[in-house]
Amino acid sequence: MAIEQQAATHAVPVARRRRLRGETAAEALVRLSGISVIIFVVLVFVFLAREGIPAFFEVEVGNLLGTRWYPTVGRYGLLPLVTGSLLVTAGAVLISVPLGLAAAIYMHELAPAWLREILKPLIEILAGIPSVVLGFLGMIAVAPLLREHLNMPTGLSAFAGSVMLAYMALPTIISVSDDAIDAVPRSYRDASLALGANHWQTVCHAVVPAARSGIVVAVMLGIGRAIGETMAVLMVTGNAARMPDGLSALFQPVRTMTATIAAEMGEVANGSVHYHVLFAIGIVLFLITFLVNLLASVLMLRRGTRRDQLLE
Amino acid sequence: MVTGAMPPASLQPPPEGTCDAMTTTAVPSKIRVENVSFAYSNAEALRGVSLDVYPHEVTVLFGPARSGKTTLLRLLNRLTDLLEGTRRSGRIYLDGQDIFAPDVDVAELRRRVGMVFAMPIPLPMSIRANLTYGLQLKGVRDRALLEARVESALRAAALWDEVKDRLEDPASSLSGGQQQRLCLARILALEPEVILLDNPTSGLDPISTSKVEASLHELKQRYTIIAVPHSVQQAARIADRAAFMLGGEVIEVGTAREIFTRPRDPRTRDYVEGRFG
Numbered sequence: 001m002a003i004e005q006q007a008a009t010h011a012v013p014v015a016r017r018r019r020l021r022g023e024t025a026a027e028a029l030v031r032l033s034g035i036s037v038i039i040f041v042v043l044v045f046v047f048l049a050r051e052g053i054p055a056f057f058e059v060e061v062g063n064l065l066g067t068r069w070y071p072t073v074g075r076y077g078l079l080p081l082v083t084g085s086l087l088v089t090a091g092a093v094l095i096s097v098p099l100g101l102a103a104a105i106y107m108h109e110l111a112p113a114w115l116r117e118i119l120k121p122l123i124e125i126l127a128g129i130p131s132v133v134l135g136f137l138g139m140i141a142v143a144p145l146l147r148e149h150l151n152m153p154t155g156l157s158a159f160a161g162s163v164m165l166a167y168m169a170l171p172t173i174i175s176v177s178d179d180a181i182d183a184v185p186r187s188y189r190d191a192s193l194a195l196g197a198n199h200w201q202t203v204c205h206a207v208v209p210a211a212r213s214g215i216v217v218a219v220m221l222g223i224g225r226a227i228g229e230t231m232a233v234l235m236v237t238g239n240a241a242r243m244p245d246g247l248s249a250l251f252q253p254v255r256t257m258t259a260t261i262a263a264e265m266g267e268v269a270n271g272s273v274h275y276h277v278l279f280a281i282g283i284v285l286f287l288i289t290f291l292v293n294l295l296a297s298v299l300m301l302r303r304g305t306r307r308d309q310l311l312e
Numbered sequence: 313m314v315t316g317a318m319p320p321a322s323l324q325p326p327p328e329g330t331c332d333a334m335t336t337t338a339v340p341s342k343i344r345v346e347n348v349s350f351a352y353s354n355a356e357a358l359r360g361v362s363l364d365v366y367p368h369e370v371t372v373l374f375g376p377a378r379s380g381k382t383t384l385l386r387l388l389n390r391l392t393d394l395l396e397g398t399r400r401s402g403r404i405y406l407d408g409q410d411i412f413a414p415d416v417d418v419a420e421l422r423r424r425v426g427m428v429f430a431m432p433i434p435l436p437m438s439i440r441a442n443l444t445y446g447l448q449l450k451g452v453r454d455r456a457l458l459e460a461r462v463e464s465a466l467r468a469a470a471l472w473d474e475v476k477d478r479l480e481d482p483a484s485s486l487s488g489g490q491q492q493r494l495c496l497a498r499i500l501a502l503e504p505e506v507i508l509l510d511n512p513t514s515g516l517d518p519i520s521t522s523k524v525e526a527s528l529h530e531l532k533q534r535y536t537i538i539a540v541p542h543s544v545q546q547a548a549r550i551a552d553r554a555a556f557m558l559g560g561e562v563i564e565v566g567t568a569r570e571i572f573t574r575p576r577d578p579r580t581r582d583y584v585e586g587r588f589g
Contacts, residue, residue, distance in 0.1 A: 113396075190391055191433040195446035195498060196423035205445065209436040 048286065052279030059277060069241035069255075071264070071274045078281065080243045084158070084254035085227060085285075087244050088237060091162025092169055092226045097219055099166070100173030101208075104218075107174070108181045109203050120178070127171035135235030138164040143236055150251060156238035158254040164232040169222035176221055180214025181207060213299050220296035228289050230258035239263065257285045342367040342506060342536045343388060344405040350383055353397030357383040359560045361402070365506075366553065370528055370537045372568070374547040375557035375583065381540045382430075384557075385508045388538065389425040390418050406506070423450060426499035430511040432491035434483030439475055442483045442494060446502045461501045468531065469497035470523050489520035496524070500531075507531065509539040513546070525550055544584055548572045556580045 056064070059076050066077030107119050142163055143155030150159075184207050192206035193199075208215070238253025241260070261278050268275045341364040350358040358380045365371045373381040386392045387404060390411060404411050411421055423446065435442050443462045444452075452458060462479070466472035471493040475486070483494060492512060499507060509528075513521040521542075528537060528550050541547040547554060551568040556577070564577045575581045 185433070187429060187431060187433045188435070189394070190427075190429060191435060191495070192445075193391060193394070194389065194422055194427040194429075195449065196419045196502065197446070197449050198419050201449055205437075206435050212436070 048279060048282055051276060052281075052283045055273070055276035055280035058273045064277075064280075067243045069260070071268075071277070074273075076273075076277045078257075078277075078284065080241045081255060081257045081260050081281065082284065083244050084237070084241070085256040085258070085288075087158050087249060087254060088161040088165060088233060088256055089223060089227045091159060091250060092165035093219070093223055095162060096166035096169045096173055096222060096226075100170050100218070100222065101177055101215065103170070103174045104177035104181060104215075105203060105208065108178050109199070109207075120175075123171050123174050127175070131168060131229060131231040132235075134164055134167060135232035138232055138236035152251050154238060154253065156236055157252055158237060158244070158250050161233045161237040161254070161256070162250070164236055165226040165229055168229060168232065169226045172225055173218045173222040176218035177211070177215045180211040180218060183214060184210045217296050217300050220292055220299065224289055224292045224296065227292065228258065228285065230262050234259040234262050257281050261285075339366050340408075341365055341405075342407065343538075344408075345384070345388075346403045346405070348384075348387065348402030348404060349400070350380075350387060350392070351399045352395065357560055358387075361557075361560075361562050363555055363562055363565060365536060365538055367536045368532055368534075369552040370532050370539060370550050372547045372551035372554045373538065373540050373557055374544060374554060375563075379557040380560040381557055382510055383560075385427065385510050385538065385540060388506070388508055389422045389427055391422075391427065393418065419449070423502050424504055425506040425508060426502055426504035427508040428492075428496050428499055428510065428512050430514045432488065432495045434486065434491050434494055437483065438480050439483045439486070439494065440479040443498045443501045446498060450502070461503075465497040465501035468500050468527065469493040470527055471497055489516050492516060492520070493524070496527075504535065506536045506538065509537065511540050511542055513542050521546075544572075544586070556583060558583075 055076075063074075063076050064078055066075065067079050068075040068077045069080050103123075107116055111119065138160055139156075143157075143160045145155065146152060146157065146160055146163075147155035188206050188210050189202055192202040197205065233256050237256060237259060239255045239259055240253040241255040242253075244250075244252075244254060261281055264274070265278055268278060343363075343365040345361055345363040345365075348358055348361045349356075361380070361384060363371075363384075373384060375381060383392070387400070388411075392398060392400070400412075406421070406425065409416070435445060437445070440462055443465055444458050447458060447461060452461075463472060463476075466475060471490060474490060475481075475494075478485075483491070486494060492515070496507075496509075496512065513524050516524065525546070528539070531537060532552070539550060541550060548568065551572075553566070554568050554571040555565040556563045556571060556575070556579075558579060564571065564575060564580045566575075570576075571580065572584055575584055
């Protein structure tokens with residue numbers, strides 16, 4: 001090492017020094033980019049907290065936990081918005097999880113190889129469709145369809161939002177579930193087949209259960225994408241901030257947290273109570289998505305350790 | 313030197329006493345492999361393999377890595393069906409019936425010819441469910457029968473005493489040696505006719521290994537066993553009959569005594585004496 005270095009210095013000292021300077025510069029640049037990401041994230045947190053936390057002092061807790069959202073008369077009940085978001089998301093999960101799982105199983109187990117080669121990239125393209133395009137589609141195609149066939153006063157409802165969100169969560173769920181199924185070692189299949197199971201029984205009883213934690217992660221990531229989604233929801237849910245009352249609320253207009261922020265932020269007086277409450281909604285939303293992502297990471301971590309155990 | 317390590321048991325002729333090369337034709341073979349060649353999509357694995365396996369014997373396939381032992385085992389219960397782009401010729405008969413005939417129920421074949429893999433894979437369910445899985449797929453619903461099979465299979469695999477109080481625990485909570493015996497037990501629960509063992513003691517400590525080997529001597533009273541052993545020494549300990557494989561071909565087949573004490577082929581002799589491989 002030392003001899004090499006000496007020889008190099010001796011042979012091309014200038015070139016070497018120049019290269020060293022280049023390396024230092026590159027390293028500094030990479031370091032700067034890394035640190036700046038941290039700084040940006042922290043800044044977002046600080047900003048969100050600075051603008052949102054005052055709401056909890058300016059508005060009584062009872063008011064915030066109320067069921068009426070009428071900012072113009074000082075009613076800042078967040079419950080209809082939170083339940084609206086949860087309702088739309090729950091509907092999306094109910095639609096997208098069975099569909100997504102079935103699609104992943106179909107793609108991985110039943111589809112011929114050439115079809116799989118086409119499906120996989122198509123599904124990834126699906127994930128890239130801008131949500132405003134999907135919202136537009138929901139508004140002019142899905143909502144009228146629902147109105148006519150389900151005999152609703154308006155198609156713009158929680159259910160329409162759920163359908164569009166399910167559509168948006170599907171690529172994530174399919175793609176990550178497919179990877180999870182793919183990661184199941186072939187020996188699991190062999191073990192099940194050697195016990196006299198057919199292909200379908202093997203998939204149901206051995207492969208999917210073995211991929212279970214990966215599939216749960218897929219669902220979590222799908223939910224994470226759905227609950228934070230704004231544009232499509234704003235366009236198709238009808239935006240009436242009313243408290244859901246039972247199952248029928250699924251077919252009535254609702255308003256989600258994200259839609260509220262997007263719709264009202266533009267016309268609110270900077271620094272007013274209303275303005276602070278909108279940021280407080282952002283904090284609540286952030287906490288929910290954070291929890292969902294945390295849960296997904298914990299499950300992912302547990303999956304990792306379980307695989308290590310298998311290898312022992 | 314290898315032969316010197318053999319326990320006396322394996323030097324004794326098998327129970328029937330009819331297994332000398334001269335008289336084998338008198339006993340009908342359980343499995344007959346006839347001129348089988350097999351190739352994966354990227355490599356040839358077996359070339360013109362012929363072999364007779366007789367009931368209530370331990371037949372050992374041994375030889376260096378990549379000699380086609382595992383491929384031959386996997387052909388016997390058609391686990392090779394799953395791979396794409398394979399080519400096969402020749403025939404394999406189980407009790408005189410061609411296992412590749414179009415009317416063969418593959419699931420039923422795999423219940424009759426059970427396989428234990430080199431790496432134990434407990435299915436992601438409880439210990440009990442691992443044992444009842446195959447039976448339930450077969451259509452057994454009778455709880456009392458299932459319970460009886462669970463117990464007898466675990467006893468036969470020398471695992472009952474260790475797990476009888478924790479049958480509902482996930483099977484993955486067992487130790488490696490216990491998992492290997494569980495995998496044997498869940499095959500036994502199906503009461504197969506032939507048991508294929510692909511290196512069943514890999515990763516086991518010497519004590520567990522001797523437990524498994526000892527249980528083979530009992531199991532062959534009821535089943536026909538084909539095993540790929542861990543080493544030549546183990547082959548000599550457990551075999552009634554042995555086939556030496558090299559490069560996808562069966563070089564020499566004979567009773568354990570012939571193969572491990574006076575092999576005819578120089579390649580077999582070299583391998584048994586540890587000069588290559």
